[in-house]
Amino acid sequence: MLVAWNYRYRNSLIDRIDPRARLIFSFAVLIAATSTWNSLLLAIIFMISILWYAAAKLSWKDTKRGWMMISILLFTMIVVNTIITGGGAGGVVPEGGQLVWPDGFNLFGRHLTFGLTVERLWFAVAQLMRILSISLVFIMIPYTMDSRAYGVTFRKLGLPDRLAYTMELSFRFIPTLARNFQVTLDAQRARGFELDSVKGGIFNKIKRIAPLIIPVTMNAIVSSEDIANAMDLRGFGQQKRTWLYELKYHWWDYAVIAFAVIMLGGVLFLAFGRGMRLFHVPQWWYGLFN
Amino acid sequence: MTDSLPLPLVIRDLGFRYNSRTTPAIEDINLHLEPGQIVLLAGSSGCGKTTLMCCVNGLIPHTYQGYMQGEIELYGKSIKGMGLAEISKHVGTLLQDPERQILGTYVINEVCFGLESQGMPREEMIQKAEKALERLHITHLKDKETHYTSGGEKQKVALAGVLAMEPNILLLDEPLASLDPASAREALLAFRELADEGLSILLVEHRVEDVLEINPEKVIYMDNGRVVYQGDVKGLLETADYTRIKLPAQTVMRRAKGKPFEECCFAVPAFDPQSEPLVSFQDVCFRYKEDGPEVLHGINLDIRAGEVIAILGHNGSGKTTTVKQALGLLKPTSGQVLLEGVETRKTTVANVAKTIGYVFQSPSQMLFAPTVREELAFGPENLGMDKETVSQNVDWAIETVHLEHELPMPPLALSFGQQKRVSIASVLSMKSRILMMDEPTSGQDYWNYQSFMNTILQTPGFDAILFITHDLDLALTYANRVVVLYGGQVMADGSPYEVFADDEQLRQWRLLPTSLLKLNREMYAQTGQFLRAEALSQLAG
Known part of the structure; x- marks a missing residue:
């Protein structure tokens, strides 16, 4: 379970905020962003998330890997699903609508027709704002939260000891898994295995990656047994636990929590009480395509 | 009481x-x-x-x-x-x-x-x-x-x-x-x-x-x-x-007196210092991250046919990192590693695997197949060998580690020591010309590791063997060349007799003289080489 941690103290605004307040804020953004398709509300949430992210003073180099993963997710969800196939917009964007290219267009001398509508394109923008808002507030957690703080944060947020420590371990399990995966990949490459050469149908692909998946999974099982033993041998879970890491609220933490609650309350009120929950396309957007 | x-x-x-x-x-x-x-x-x-x-x-x-x-x-x-x-x-x-x-x-x-x-x-x-x-x-x-x-x-x-x-x-x-x-x-x-x-x-x-x-x-x-x-x-x-x-070596020497003992004979070819190096490290420096600390500082090392090399060094001295450079699993930040004249940057790990077989430290990180036989066949199949050759290699490799009867068993159901031997056999079956092993004896008891090392060294087919170890006695009895790493640098490189000459120096490298080393030094005039305690007792008469 020993891996290098991404966290380091950056003397940022976020570093000064209590981890509990930070988590409450992140979940408030998550709930707010997922309770509306209204582009104005999503834009506001998006702006707040950007400011929150900027307050963490994270460099691109630090977070590059995480953003790469999110880019892949965004590409699949937005470009492939919503724009090309239209599948992701189902149920939110009404059928029909105004075509972006009503007369088709010419590409490499061939005339093509493409059923992308102005509505679906706006939906892609809304979806982008929603996913990015959530990503911005959650991607920064491993970089900004001290590894010692996880368990006690969840505990003080009301989770029982066992569950709180389980949360701490699961956060640490991900980088451990990544490290083990690399070791196994190296060991199998040294036996002539090449990941690029995994071709064929889905079953063949799964069979071909078995040399990676099986050792990593087996190791995870074996090491979880070791961890459980190490914990048992030191009396874990037998009585109420104290935590070495101390958390202390300051006035600004209460301010962050209050802001999160007001923001979430406001969004929920506008979404469910003032009809701003559903997807709609602003008039000026249509203007761009006329 | x-x-x-x-x-x-x-x-x-x-x-x-x-x-x-x-x-x-x-x-x-x-x-x-x-x-x-x-x-x-x-x-x-x-x-x-x-x-x-x-x-x-x-x-x-x-x-x-x-x-x-x-x-x-x-x-x-x-x-x-x-x-x-x-x-x-x-x-x-x-x-x-x-x-x-x-x-x-x-x-x-x-x-x-x-x-x-x-x-x-x-x-x-x-x-x-x-x-x-x-x-x-x-x-x-x-x-x-x-x-x-x-x-x-x-x-x-x-x-x-x-x-x-x-x-x-x-x-x-x-x-x-x-x-x-x-x-x-x-x-x-x-x-x-x-x-x-x-x-x-x-x-x-x-x-x-x-x-x-x-x-x-x-x-x-x-x-x-x-x-x-x-x-x-x-x-x-x-x-x-x-x-x-x-x-302790003195005890073994005394008790082994008069009992039959066969010293292990190396099967690697005779060493020729004029031959072209199989692997050549040239001023290799390495850091894991661009802005991280340098962990290898200018490693120069040639590996030639006929050598059995032990790499020793303290925890974190860069032993494994060095060996991974030879395979191309890690690439030097500066300097180069040549494998039979070809730079490892210009070839794939799979290609290197045809020449170098590398046994990782922990067997559980590589074993996956439903049977030991399939596990052993994985490497040679990846290298594109035909069925008959694969089968021959598997049989030979399993005999080398004395686990013939476990061929139909799932490797993950075996004991740790047996898994270790299967992991070694699964690299042996590729019949690479150079064998590299990271702590081959860890987790094995004394008898198993002695017999295993004897078998490996008596097995024909390897041009050179390299192993990483913490065990000074293993190095002095099985290697004809010892390389000591300290803080990412080569501190000593020579025969066991030369490298292990000075106790004070050994302590500075965080290695400690053992009773077998002391005994061997005392008898060196008579033996001309470092031997196991049993062999020394034969010579002492």
């Missing part, structure tokens, strides 16, 4: 059989521990040492179920009915691999873990943790991240975590397994100090020779689940099978 003051630990007629097995893992165990005593528990793999420990620390029957007989008493009180939390207040356990035991991300958090579980107030907890760190002289590590501590430091941090709970009995399960010689020595001295302060220590270890230096009060030798010998050190040296556990 027990009437007036109950002993910390008394075990009477203990037996245990796991639910999944038909035969008992341990039988008729009787022993006791007195305050301030170190009891060494020795024996080969599978002799029941770990089962016995689990019975004492409560993992049996709380985690591992089975049929248990007999009685275990802590201070006169039976542990039957005691919960793990209560047992853990008396009995502290240090598991074999500190990496797998450490739970905290910072040293102080790791040391406090058990105290947190006891619900201790914060101030008291910190006080006890600081005391434990002080006892092991590692107060300076208090605020360090556990990930960045060295192997020896990790061991001590894990031990501090156990000591903070103030147990009276300490169970240590092969605590020296992953340590370099100097760190192992330091750990042993720390155990002695703790015993002298009144702690009772049960130390499971097959590096018997090393443990003897701290004068254990009692020695127990187990075989096949039973106690074969219990008494003082002198008796053990006469009773224990010297081919099964590692005894």
Whole structure:
């Protein structure tokens, strides 16, 4: 379970905020962003998330890997699903609508027709704002939260000891898994295995990656047994636990929590009480395509 | 004796059989521990040492179920009915691999873990943790991240975590397994100090020779689940099978006198210093991250046909990192590695695998196939060998590691030692010309590793063999060239006789002279080479 941690103290605004307040804020953004398709509300949430992210003073180099993963997710969800196939917009964007290219267009001398509508394109923008808002507030957690703080944060947020420590371990399990995966990949490459050469149908692909998946999974099982033993041998879970890491609220933490609650309350009120929950396309957007 | 003051630990007629097995893992165990005593528990793999420990620390029957007989008493009180939390207040356990035991991300958090579980107030907890760190002289590590501590430091941090709970009995399960010689020595001295302060220590270890230096009060030798010998050190040296556990060289030499012994003959071709190097490291520097520290500083090394090279060095000296450069798994930050004249940057790892077979340290990180046969066939199939060749190679490789009867078994169902041998066989089956092994003997008992090393070195087909080890004796008996790394630099490179010439120098590299080395030096005029104790006894007449 020993891996290098991404966290380091950056003397940022976020570093000064209590981890509990930070988590409450992140979940408030998550709930707010997922309770509306209204582009104005999503834009506001998006702006707040950007400011929150900027307050963490994270460099691109630090977070590059995480953003790469999110880019892949965004590409699949937005470009492939919503724009090309239209599948992701189902149920939110009404059928029909105004075509972006009503007369088709010419590409490499061939005339093509493409059923992308102005509505679906706006939906892609809304979806982008929603996913990015959530990503911005959650991607920064491993970089900004001290590894010692996880368990006690969840505990003080009301989770029982066992569950709180389980949360701490699961956060640490991900980088451990990544490290083990690399070791196994190296060991199998040294036996002539090449990941690029995994071709064929889905079953063949799964069979071909078995040399990676099986050792990593087996190791995870074996090491979880070791961890459980190490914990048992030191009396874990037998009585109420104290935590070495101390958390202390300051006035600004209460301010962050209050802001999160007001923001979430406001969004929920506008979404469910003032009809701003559903997807709609602003008039000026249509203007761009006329 | 027990009437007036109950002993910390008394075990009477203990037996245990796991639910999944038909035969008992341990039988008729009787022993006791007195305050301030170190009891060494020795024996080969599978002799029941770990089962016995689990019975004492409560993992049996709380985690591992089975049929248990007999009685275990802590201070006169039976542990039957005691919960793990209560047992853990008396009995502290240090598991074999500190990496797998450490739970905290910072040293102080790791040391406090058990105290947190006891619900201790914060101030008291910190006080006890600081005391434990002080006892092991590692107060300076208090605020360090556990990930960045060295192997020896990790061991001590894990031990501090156990000591903070103030147990009276300490169970240590092969605590020296992953340590370099100097760190192992330091750990042993720390155990002695703790015993002298009144702690009772049960130390499971097959590096018997090393443990003897701290004068254990009692020695127990187990075989096949039973106690074969219990008494003082002198008796053990006469009773224990010297081919099964590692005894001091003088003892082996005396006892082996007149007994038949065949010295291992290398099968690698004769060394020719004029030949073209198979692998050539040229000013290799390396850092894992662009902005991270440099871990290799200008490594220059040529590997030629006929060489059996041992790479030695302290924990974190860059041994594995260096060897991974030869395979192209890591690429130098500056400098270059040439494999038969071709730069590793310009070729793939799969291509290199045709020439270099590399056995990783931990078998569980590579074994995956449903049967041992398929596991062994994986490498040669990846290299595009035809079916018949694959089959021949598999048969040859499995014979080399003496596991023919396990071919239809799933590798993951085998014992750790057997898994290790399967992992080695699965690289042997590729019939690479150069064999590189990372700690080939770790987790194997003395007999297994000797016989395995003999077989490998007598196996024709390798142009050169390289192995990484912490074991000085392994290097001096099996290698014709020794390379010492220290802090990412090559400090010495030469024959075992040249490299191991100066004790003071060895200590500076965190290697320690062994009894076998001393004996070999004394007899060098007569032998002209370094040999095993059995071979020396033949020569001594």
